[in-house]
Amino acid sequence: MKIGILAVQGDFQAHAQMLADLGVETVEVRTTDDLKDCDGLILPGGESTTQLQFLKEEGLEAAIQKFAADDKAIFGTCAGAILLASQVKNPQQDSLKLLDMTVLRNGYGRQVHSDVVSGPSTLRKEPLEMVFIRGPVIERVGPKVEVLAEYAGKPALVQKGHILASAFHPELTSDSTVHRHFLDLVRLGASPKTADVNR
Numbered sequence: 001m002k003i004g005i006l007a008v009q010g011d012f013q014a015h016a017q018m019l020a021d022l023g024v025e026t027v028e029v030r031t032t033d034d035l036k037d038c039d040g041l042i043l044p045g046g047e048s049t050t051q052l053q054f055l056k057e058e059g060l061e062a063a064i065q066k067f068a069a070d071d072k073a074i075f076g077t078c079a080g081a082i083l084l085a086s087q088v089k090n091p092q093q094d095s096l097k098l099l100d101m102t103v104l105r106n107g108y109g110r111q112v113h114s115d116v117v118s119g120p121s122t123l124r125k126e127p128l129e130m131v132f133i134r135g136p137v138i139e140r141v142g143p144k145v146e147v148l149a150e151y152a153g154k155p156a157l158v159q160k161g162h163i164l165a166s167a168f169h170p171e172l173t174s175d176s177t178v179h180r181h182f183l184d185l186v187r188l189g190a191s192p193k194t195a196d197v198n199r
Contacts, residue, residue, distance in 0.1 A: 001186060004029040004038035008054045010046030010079060014171040018179050032063045040073040040186035043080030045133065045169055048105065049093055051079060061096065068098050073162040073185035081165035082136050089139070099163045100142025101155075106134070119156060121149035123177050130156060130168035138167055148181075162189050 003019055005012045007028035016026045029035050041064065043051070055061040068074055076084040082105055086097045090104040115135075118127035128149050138155040141147060149157035149166075157166045157178065162185050170178035 001025065001039050001183070002027055002037060003183075003186065004035055004041045006030075006041070006043050006051065006055075006060075006080070008046065008051050010044040010051075011169065011171060012042075012044045014169075015042050015044055015077075015179075018171045018176060019183075022176055022179065022183065024183065029060070030058070032059050035060070035063055035067060038067075038072070039189070040075070040182065041067060042182075043074065043076040043083050044171070045078035045080065048079040048082040048088075048095075052083060052094060052096075055083075055096075064096060065098065068096075068163065071162055071189050073164070073182060073189050074098065075164040075166075075182045075185075077166050077169055077171065078133065078135055081138070081167055084163060084165050086142075087140075099158070099160055099165055100145055101138055101158060101165070102140040103167075104137040104139050106136075117151060119149055119151040121157065121177075122146075123148055123157075123181055128157075128177065129173045129175055130166075130170070131172040132168050133172075135167045135169075138165075159185075 002025045004027050005015050019026050083096050084099040085095050085103040086100050087102040088095050115132040121128035145158050145160045147155040
């Protein structure tokens with residue numbers, strides 16, 4: 001298994017370290033060629049407008065949309081969640097439109113420090129630790145989008161099929177629960193290909 005991590009800005013190295021601790025190979029994605037051999041993709045935090053501009057300029061916007069259409073798993077955290085959303089407000093901006101949800105870009109304010117909180121999750125019995133750094137608010141999710149965790153009465157971790165998004169930074173904690181869940185989605189996406197090879 002090889003996981004691509006968009007390496008434009010933000011905390012992509014923290015994601016790589018989390019996956020390395022789980023024994024998973026990663027590759028830094030900056031071009032469409034970098035994405036070709038990846039089984040899954042992480043869109044990390046950073047500044048979503050800068051990231052989107054980079055994706056458009058490098059042809060990665062269309063490549064990522066095709067990646068999703070091929071049922072390969074994608075995980076967006078913070079700014080990455082903004083990129084995945086079907087609608088972005090406060091202020092409005094374009095996006096990849098891969099997940100039926102509305103996000104507010106400056107939803108939790110412009111705090112400089114990190115807010116470390118805990119909230120209920122369907123992924124584990126214990127509360128899930130969440131690190132918010134100027135995190136977006138997931139204001140609305142579509143009827144087929146599953147809410148996996150909440151914070152302050154709002155969805156904080158959501159999923160539809162092979163697309164996963166979090167308003168917080170799971171890579172900045174010592175808990176690998178969310179990344180392990182993402183890897184399960186990657187394996188599910190890879191399994192039909194494996195079955196075809198074995199026929």
